[in-house]
Amino acid sequence: MSTTATDTVTAPSRPRPVDAPARARRGLLYLTLTALLVVFIFPMLWALSGSFKQRGDIFATPPSLIPDPATLENYQNLLGTQPFWSWFGISIGTAGIATVVSVFVCAMAGYGFAKFRFRGKRILFAVMFSSLSVPFAVILIPLFILVVKSGLANPWFALIVPWVAPAFGIFMMQQFIVQAIPDELLESARIDGATEFGTFRRVVLPLLRPSLGALGVWSFLQSYNSFLWPLVIISDTEQFTLPLGLNILYASENRSFDLVLPGAVLASIPTILVFILLRKQLLEGLVAGAVKG
Template sequence: MLRRPLLYTTLTALLLAFTAPLLWALSGSFKTRGDIFEYPPKLLPSPATLDNYRSLLTDQPFGRWFLVSTVVALLATVVSVFVCALAGYGFAKFRFAGKQLLFGVMFSSLSIPFAVILVPLFVILVKTGLGSPWFALIVPWVAPAFGIFMMQQYIVQSVPDEILEAARIDGASEFGIFRRVVLPLLRPSLGALGVWQFLQSYNSFLWPLVLVSDSSQYTLPLGLQTLFRAENRQYDLVLAGAVLAVLPAVLVFVVLRKQLLEGLSTGAVKG
């Protein structure tokens, strides 16, 4: 009898712990800079003001930062989901020389921090003339090892060989089988991977910091960092920008929440 109340109490406490920073940022975005640090702190702004949002959108290139981050994250997500699904399908359903070795090398790359390969990756892109921010910002997220491994595991569990053989007997090409048979069966895992990949690219800070030097091409994390590093520490604008920056991530989660939940629960319902 005590388990359910204890469970609800624990979940409520975790919910408050996770949402408290967002609620504080939302409240602070409607306060003046002086009111943000008043003591004792007040959750509701009094009086509320829209000057922070007005100044952020008119006096700062926030719209440009927002556009760059959103477009780069969407492109990286679409390309990454397709490449990971294609690579996972190859590892799961095809036999070829060196498959185990190649999969082992790919899987072991999960243990390598991104900071280790950051400089070599930057040098390669510059030497090959591919250092354009619109292209280079997407490169690290095109074929993540985690995404390939996730797709490979899901395809092994959810795509029977009999369906593929039937499609081959009907004369379908291998890419046609992947596009018309495999991809529709992968919708839950594609949604889960899409949410994860969008957040990885959208929240990236270290790679854009190394790559981008023109302030007009800054991503949101870089742009908000410039406001934070300003001489007078523009906390009011940073909070307003943080609130607006959350909107694309929330929208992606709302659109893909069904596929995300199905993808996360697949392992639990598979015997």
């Protein structure tokens, strides 16, 4: 006796229709995001457009985003009459060094707080964490006196000191290491004969790449855009950073917007490049922190 198998054909499921309220909420969300995008993008477009306009056309009425005529005279005047490249080099150099040192120091400190037990650990971590609530202006003068009395007021050193071990960076690394690196992995490396620093360098650091990228972007922006500390520690205009240099152009008697705008456009290039180069690590670090938190 033979049996015949019958194949059942399942009809493809149709996508569920989106109801009107959900469609309205989505449309409102897109409209809000578009409005926010315009709010954030418009000042950048205005600065870029104004940097190619003649001085008298920057605030012409009615305003126009298209320079007519477009000119490179503002850039030529900026680079020819101001020590812009000196400001640019000091800003990039100090921010780059501060970022590298800060990322490494914060990773080591966060590793120590996350995976080691030592006397006074909780008190030390509480003091470090509570310093996040202290405005930088509160410690500005004591830090200035300490740097000057120590004979370390050289701009290339003084501009790096405040960003070497930020409390936010240490806390960020500590939280990520606690969540992402199991103790068993570290024990395996130690059993294989790795030293503590070898374990940190070969095991911990590779797993921290997303968070290191996010911390690197944050550290670079903090140092590169710093205004208050360089204003206090630097007196020679030749050693100004970009924020200070652009500020003296803006604060001049003639309000040199024809020099400020091209300077702002050129100053924004490094931050854009940093974001482009580290965007993958930055997004992975933010997503990992959101999921694991």
